[in-house]
Amino acid sequence: MDEYVGLPRNHPESYHSYMWNNFFKHIDIDPNNAHILDGNAPDLQAECDAFEKKIEEAGGIDLFVGGIGPDGHIAFNEPGSSLSSRTRLKTLAMDTILANAKYFDGDLSKVPTMALTVGVGTVMDAREVRTHLVLVACVFSRLVGIDTGIESKETFVLQVMILITGAHKAFALYKAIEEGVNHMWTVSAFQQHPRTIFVCDEDATLELRVKTVKYFKGLMHVHNKLVDPLYSMKEN
Amino acid sequence: MPSNKSVSDAPIVQFTNCRILRDHWLQREDLWVREGKILNPEKLFFDEKGSADVQLDCKGSIIAPGFIDVQINGGFGVDFSLATDDFKSGIDLVSQKILSHGVTSFCPTLVTSPPSVYHQVLPQISVRNGGAHGAGILGAHLEGPFISREKKGAHPEHCLRTFEAGAFQDLLNTYGSLDCVRIVTLAPEMKRSSEVIRELTKRGVCVSLGHSVANLSQAEEAVQHGATFITHLFNAMLPFHHRDPGIVGLLTSDKIPAGRRVFYGMISDGIHTNPAALRIAHRAHPKGLVLVTDAIAGMGLAPGRHTLGQQVVEIDGLNTYIAGTKTLSGSVATMDTCVRHFQEATGCSVETALEAASLHPAQLLGIEHNKGTLNYDSDADFLMLNDSLYVQATYIAGQEVWRQDASGM
Numbered sequence: 114m115d116e117y118v119g120l121p122r123n124h125p126e127s128y129h130s131y132m133w134n135n136f137f138k139h140i141d142i143d144p145n146n147a148h149i150l151d152g153n154a155p156d157l158q159a160e161c162d163a164f165e166k167k168i169e170e171a172g173g174i175d176l177f178v179g180g181i182g183p184d185g186h187i188a189f190n191e192p193g194s195s196l197s198s199r200t201r202l203k204t205l206a207m208d209t210i211l212a213n214a215k216y217f218d219g220d221l222s223k224v225p226t227m228a229l230t231v232g233v234g235t236v237m238d239a240r241e242v243r244t245h246l247v248l249v250a251c252v253f254s255r256l257v258g259i260d261t262g263i264e265s266k267e268t269f270v271l272q273v274m275i276l277i278t279g280a281h282k283a284f285a286l287y288k289a290i291e292e293g294v295n296h297m298w299t300v301s302a303f304q305q306h307p308r309t310i311f312v313c314d315e316d317a318t319l320e321l322r323v324k325t326v327k328y329f330k331g332l333m334h335v336h337n338k339l340v341d342p343l344y345s346m347k348e349n
Numbered sequence: 350m351p352s353n354k355s356v357s358d359a360p361i362v363q364f365t366n367c368r369i370l371r372d373h374w375l376q377r378e379d380l381w382v383r384e385g386k387i388l389n390p391e392k393l394f395f396d397e398k399g400s401a402d403v404q405l406d407c408k409g410s411i412i413a414p415g416f417i418d419v420q421i422n423g424g425f426g427v428d429f430s431l432a433t434d435d436f437k438s439g440i441d442l443v444s445q446k447i448l449s450h451g452v453t454s455f456c457p458t459l460v461t462s463p464p465s466v467y468h469q470v471l472p473q474i475s476v477r478n479g480g481a482h483g484a485g486i487l488g489a490h491l492e493g494p495f496i497s498r499e500k501k502g503a504h505p506e507h508c509l510r511t512f513e514a515g516a517f518q519d520l521l522n523t524y525g526s527l528d529c530v531r532i533v534t535l536a537p538e539m540k541r542s543s544e545v546i547r548e549l550t551k552r553g554v555c556v557s558l559g560h561s562v563a564n565l566s567q568a569e570e571a572v573q574h575g576a577t578f579i580t581h582l583f584n585a586m587l588p589f590h591h592r593d594p595g596i597v598g599l600l601t602s603d604k605i606p607a608g609r610r611v612f613y614g615m616i617s618d619g620i621h622t623n624p625a626a627l628r629i630a631h632r633a634h635p636k637g638l639v640l641v642t643d644a645i646a647g648m649g650l651a652p653g654r655h656t657l658g659q660q661v662v663e664i665d666g667l668n669t670y671i672a673g674t675k676t677l678s679g680s681v682a683t684m685d686t687c688v689r690h691f692q693e694a695t696g697c698s699v700e701t702a703l704e705a706a707s708l709h710p711a712q713l714l715g716i717e718h719n720k721g722t723l724n725y726d727s728d729a730d731f732l733m734l735n736d737s738l739y740v741q742a743t744y745i746a747g748q749e750v751w752r753q754d755a756s757g758m
Contacts, residue, residue, distance in 0.1 A: 122395065133391045138379070144398035 114179060114188045116152040117225035118202065126216045127152070150200070150229040161200040161229055168235070174270045177236050181277055184208040185285040185298030189230035192297045198232030233302045236270055273306050277313040286313060287320035356397055359384045362747065363401035367733070369412045371723050374700055380412055382729045385746030389725040407733060410741060413703040414721050415453025415730035416684045417710035419532060420490055420580070420614055420641035422458045422657060424648035429457045430658030432469035440474065444483030446649060448751040450683040451706075451740040453730040454485040454720060456531050458643075460658045461493030461504035468525040476529050479730065479745040487714060488531025491524060492580060495535040495545075496560035502585040503671050503678030504560065505659040516541040517548040530554055531714065534580040536561035537571035550575030555714060557614075558596055560585040565598040572605055578713055579613035581643060582630055583622050584677065600634040612713040614641040617691040618682035620667055624694035631695050639713055640687045640706040645669060645679035689738050699738065 116128045124130060129149055137147060148167055154160035168174060184192050184206060191206040205213075210224050217223040277286050288298040290311065295301050303309045318326045364380040371378065381388040381401070393399040423429045425446050427439035440457060447455065457474055459467065471489060479485030494510045501509060512519035521527065533549055534557040535542060546556045558571055559580025564587070568576075579586075579596055587595035594601075599611045615638055617627055631638055642648070647655035647664040654672060655662050657679055661672040664681055671678050682690075684706060692702035711721025719728050729747035732740050743751040 123391065129395055130391065133394060137394060138390065141400075144394045144400060147394070149395075 114150075114177075115228050115230035116150040118152040118157065118227040118229060120152055120225050122151075122153065126213075152225075152229055157202050157229060161202065164200045164229075164231070165235065173238075174236075175272065177270050177273045179273075179275055181275060181282060181285050181289065181300045182209055183212060183281055183285055185288050185300050187233065187236070187275070187300040187303070189228045190233050190299040192299070194233060194296060194299050196237070196294070196296050196299065196302045197234040199235050200229065200231045203228055203230050233299050236273060237302055237306055238270055270306070271308060273303055273309040275300060275303065275309070275311045277311060277317045279314070280316040280319050282313075282317050283320040286311070286317050291321060291325060356399075357384060360402040361388065361393070361399065362403045362405060363390070364405050364407050364412065367407035367410050367412045369723055370414065370700055370703055373704065375411060380723065380731070382747040385729050385748075387723055387725055387727050387729050392725075410733040410735060411699070411703075411738075412723065413732050413734060414707040414711075414723055415484075415732055415743065415745065416451045416640075416688070416706040417487070417714075417721060418447070418452045418455040418642050418644075418684050418706075419487075419639065419710050419713065420458050420492070421447070421452075421455055421644045422460060422679050423646040424644050426646055426650055426655070428646040428656050428658065429470070430459045430462050430466060431656060432466045436470060436473050440486070441483060444479070444486065447484050447684070448743045448745075449740065449753075451685045451688075451732045451734070451743060452484050453479055453732075453743065453745050454487050456487050456490040458490040458492055461496065461501070461508045462658050463508050464523050464525070466658075467491075467523060471525055471529065474529050476531075479750070481745075481748065481750045483750075485730075485745070486529075487716070488529050490532040490534070490557075491530055492534040493560065494523065495520065495533075495539060495542075496585075497536040497538065497562050499562050500536070500560045500585045500587075502560060503657060503660055503662070503676055508659065511539055512542075512545055513540045516544045520545055520549075527552060527554060532557055532578065534559040534578075536563060537576065538563040538567045542571065543574045546571055546574040546576055558586075558599075561596060562587055563596055564593050565595055565602065568596045568599050569602055569604040572599060572602075572609075572611060577609065577612060578639075579611065581616050581621065581641065582613040583626055584616070597630075600630060600637065610637055610712070612637045612639050612709060614639050614643075615691075616641055616643045616680055616682065617687045617694065618642075618667055618680045619690050619694070621677060621680060627691070628695050631691075631697065635697075635701065637709070638705045639709045640684065640691055642682050642684050642687060643679045644681060644683070648681040648683065650681075685738065685740050692738065702738065 120127045122129045132149060150164055151160055179187055181187055186192065189203045189205065190198060191203060191209065204227050210221065213224050214221050285298065289300045294304050362382045367380065368375040369378050369380050381390045424443045427443050459470065474489050476488050477486050493504050494508050495512055496504065496509060498509055510523060532555040537558050538561060549556050555578055556576040557578035557580045558568055558576050579599060582597065589595065589597040605611055615622060615627060615630065617640055645655065645657045645662060647662065647669060652664045652666065655664060660678065662678050663670055663672045667681060669679055669681055670676055688702050688706050691705060692699065708717065708721045711717040720730060723731060730745050733742040734740055741753045742749055
């Protein structure tokens with residue numbers, strides 16, 4: 114969904130390297146089906162436009178998986194990004210640069226300051242909007258995800274899944290789901306996506322209201338009912 | 350999966366389910382090979398949108414760079430210091446047989462011999478790549494005749510020489526030609542050795558110190574003139590003394606020119622060096638340790654009498670002596686035995702033991718960009734080993750050239 118600008122593709126901290134080491138090399142994907150933005154393209158805006166085109170040509174995105182930054186950004190849509198933005202060049206916020214410094218030997222001067230990223234609008238692209246967001250917190254320390262969203266066959270991005278772990282993301286999660294949709298916390302835009310799952314661990318819920326967390330944890334028994342074949346057969 | 354390669358049509362082989370030695374540690378990674386070289390799969394994926402043509406399951410084996418033996422005098426009845434009519438087939442036999450010991454490149458070694466032997470034998474040794482026919486030849490190692498009388502060990506006294514009169518020219522006349530010579534062992538206390546060392550170094554020949562009674566300053570001077578190796582540390586040199594450590598002192602000398610490293614050969618067969626001495630050397634200078642076999646013609650054969658150049662040698666188990674004496678002369682150890690013994694005696698990591706037989710000799714000879722590692726674009730000479738470091742299969746240029754068969758032969 115993004116790539117640093119100006120960083121050599123084979124740099125160990127580039128997103129190409131990250132995707133290769135953590136995903137592509139472990140599976141048998143056809144390399145022709147792997148598309149990552151090229152942060153060293155001669156015309157960066159053209160590269161972004163081409164990426165949007167590729168998404169369209171592929172028929173849209175079935176599953177969008179992402180994390181969030183401590184400043185609530187999704188991909189590199191830093192606080193202040195337009196909620197209708199498309200794939201484009203973004204300058205990184207200081208928060209992000211500081212968070213990334215640990216991957217560049219703690220040397221701020223080595224951290225890239227710009228990146229290409231999909232826009233909030235790119236991911237939100239939907240012909241019908243339904244306000245149904247499901248958040249599931251984990252029980253004890255296991256990660257659990259439930260999706261009880263309403264099916265919408267018209268969406269361009271079928272399913273959005275955001276993974277949030279750790280206490281340092283807790284405040285961003287609070288802003289993302291307990292406050293309103295806000296361009297200063299761009300991941301909050303997904304409240305308006307028809308099918309979104311936020312998967313998080315116990316620590317990430319530390320800034321939420323106890324009531325919110327209890328509500329979603331309470332959904333476990335609903336989930337169990339749905340996945341237990343014997344049970345649902347009896348119901349019908 | 351069909352691959353789309355814009356760079357080459359050659360088949361790509363992916364070795365999976367293995368642990369490879371890279372960047373000094375054993376990593377759970379696949380090894381990719383194309384056209385005899387180690388391939389970068391990330392580059393293949395993003396640049397060429399390519400993928401593997403063949404996937405081989407290595408069943409959890411360790412994959413390490415092939416071993417490099419820089420001191421081997423013969424084996425299986427073949428003696429590199431004997432100018433026989435079938436010398437060429439002899440060297441071919443040894444290079445083929447040592448594949449089963451994990452050796453993919455070696456330096457055939459000649460002990461002190463009369464000039465006639467050098468003149469006849471050296472032209473028959475050529476630097477060549479390895480393959481199914483056998484391990485690659487990196488060049489000859491000439492151990493002697495410019496060595497010390499007092500530390501001749503198993504070398505024949507009547508063939509010892511000096512280069513007092515004509516320095517480098519004397520050496521050249523003795524050997525005949527340096528075309529395929531990779532290493533020369535000499536005693537640095539000999540007169541005019543500095544000139545000879547400088548001249549050899551200028552010509553890209555690695556100079557090694559051995560069979561010598563040099564003190565530490567003479568050894569340091571030799572290093573300053575270009576010497577980079579020590580032949581079988583501890584053997585055939587003055588013992589370590591706390592007020593004059595001799596050649597052994599080079600391991601911790603502070604007079605080594607910046608950016609250079611002194612390497613030292615060790616025969617870790619359990620006989621040439623007491624394990625405690627092996628540990629002392631390893632702990633003092635771990636990055637310089639190079640495992641060598643110093644194997645002789647009797648290696649791989651039944652116990653009994655064999656030749657070593659002009660001498661007769663008696664083999665009894667792992668002990669090899671000049672017939673009728675207690676003077677050690679070479680060994681019958683194989684390289685993989687040395688690696689295992691080294692690992693056991695020092696308690697070092699598997700990575701360290703494997704690098705002492707691959708990376709370090711490659712660094713000594715200045716060929717580590719090509720050999721001795723599993724880095725991308727280097728030659729695909731590698732071994733499959735089990736966890737006890739027994740060689741299961743040997744590959745040269747990406748082709749399997751030896752495999753342990755089920756009967757364990």
